[in-house]
Amino acid sequence: MKGFPDFQNKEGRLVVGECTAKDLAATYGTPLYVYDEEALRRQARTFVNHFKSDSYKARILYASKAASFAALIRLAKEEGLNLDVVSEGELYTALAVNFPPDRIIFHGNNKLDRELEAAVEAGIGFVVLDNLSEARRLSTIADKAGQTVEVLLRVNPGVEAHTHDYIKTATSDSKFGLGLATAGEALQVIQGLPGLRLRGLHCHIGSQIFADDAFIKAAHIMLDFMVACQGQGLSMDILDLGGGFGVFYEDGDQPIDLAPFLEGLAQDLEKEARDRGIRLAEVWLEPGRSMVNNAGLTLYTVGDIKRLADGTNYAFIDGGMGDNMRVALYQAGYTAVLADRLDDAADNTWRIAGKYCESGDVLIKGAPLPDPQPGDILAILGTGAYTFSMFSGYNRLPRPAVVFVKGKDHREVVRRESLDDIIAQDLLE
Numbered sequence: 001m002k003g004f005p006d007f008q009n010k011e012g013r014l015v016v017g018e019c020t021a022k023d024l025a026a027t028y029g030t031p032l033y034v035y036d037e038e039a040l041r042r043q044a045r046t047f048v049n050h051f052k053s054d055s056y057k058a059r060i061l062y063a064s065k066a067a068s069f070a071a072l073i074r075l076a077k078e079e080g081l082n083l084d085v086v087s088e089g090e091l092y093t094a095l096a097v098n099f100p101p102d103r104i105i106f107h108g109n110n111k112l113d114r115e116l117e118a119a120v121e122a123g124i125g126f127v128v129l130d131n132l133s134e135a136r137r138l139s140t141i142a143d144k145a146g147q148t149v150e151v152l153l154r155v156n157p158g159v160e161a162h163t164h165d166y167i168k169t170a171t172s173d174s175k176f177g178l179g180l181a182t183a184g185e186a187l188q189v190i191q192g193l194p195g196l197r198l199r200g201l202h203c204h205i206g207s208q209i210f211a212d213d214a215f216i217k218a219a220h221i222m223l224d225f226m227v228a229c230q231g232q233g234l235s236m237d238i239l240d241l242g243g244g245f246g247v248f249y250e251d252g253d254q255p256i257d258l259a260p261f262l263e264g265l266a267q268d269l270e271k272e273a274r275d276r277g278i279r280l281a282e283v284w285l286e287p288g289r290s291m292v293n294n295a296g297l298t299l300y301t302v303g304d305i306k307r308l309a310d311g312t313n314y315a316f317i318d319g320g321m322g323d324n325m326r327v328a329l330y331q332a333g334y335t336a337v338l339a340d341r342l343d344d345a346a347d348n349t350w351r352i353a354g355k356y357c358e359s360g361d362v363l364i365k366g367a368p369l370p371d372p373q374p375g376d377i378l379a380i381l382g383t384g385a386y387t388f389s390m391f392s393g394y395n396r397l398p399r400p401a402v403v404f405v406k407g408k409d410h411r412e413v414v415r416r417e418s419l420d421d422i423i424a425q426d427l428l429e
């Protein structure tokens, strides 16, 4: 199956590992988020094994905003990944599975005092500062706790990334980080703050990016900036280049071939740092989407079918924008299949619409499919990232369960929300 792990068996049915989608749906119900555990581990190893260097320590951080739940964070721990968290909730999830705190890096803008305190108390590896006001708050917190926190500063290299406006992060008016023009002054202040130890710079140019040269360009700008900083008496030896590697969602998508790209990037950085006379102790990458997306899919049951007079064919599914808000938010594209009819030719173009009370609740506008029947299992492929983690409880639909499949074995790793879960926080009297 193009762009995805081998999700098709000899009978033309959708499988994850050796389990048919139909059986998984019958066992756990739908909508259902399903991950192929072997595919997750393979992808983690692609990053770890191909981004390596003899001259600096190469670290891969899994950006857990893409999908954060205990089983996945445990898998990241087992695969030797480091972890990017952006909230107390993501940190709490990591600590709950005993993720080593020194491998956790706290990112994000407007980190709350409470979150910074939790990070300091947990003894996490690094905090990536967003701005000077945050640096001062962290300095006070760390100093009071009698600790020194290692920090990087997020800077904005101003590289134009060709992706949706909402997931660009390095534009000059971005809410994230500081522009190069102001970062130098901020770094001088940070270097002098008690309780902080300045170690390096971070950038992240955006998400779902296919152009490999954008990453290289950003890396070179960051190295040049490091040289300028050294000239100003700032000592830093860590460079975090962020995530953002695009994945295959639908025909036409051309993701970067990761293994050769990562090897090339690792070598390029060695050479470029050497040429500039910079000693890099560590270089980090922080993939989220590309780590988990294509190992995951969502199963739905087809409900009513509606053929409109204008020729639009609707197939309704039992989930929609609540379990996958990426289409409503970014006009994202996806690929749909009918789980038991992979080899059947398309009869018509189908609009795959959910059951949320919004006209925009459409996951695919025109999916070429064999005519679906009520009760068919329909899968949307490549939903491992930014779906579960962005779930919205609109219309009080329950959050779907998450299942991990490994060969013939399958297990629920997040249980489906019950109606009691939905009203659990309501004060009934």
Ligand SMILES: Cc1ncc(COP(=O)(O)O)c(C=O)c1O
Pocket (backbone or CB within 6 Å): 063, 066, 084, 107, 169, 204, 206, 207, 208, 242, 243, 244, 245, 286, 287, 288, 289, 290
């Ligand atoms: C700072 C930072 N690091 C890493 C990521 C992960 O990005 P992606 O999921 O595109 O790899 C993001 C999200 O865009 C981010 O903001």
Ligand SMILES: N[C@@H](CCCC[NH3+])C(=O)O
Pocket (backbone or CB within 6 Å): 065, 167, 207, 208, 326, 330, 385, 386
């Ligand atoms: N959530 C977005 C990407 C944002 C990445 C995090 N800064 C998506 O689904 O594409």
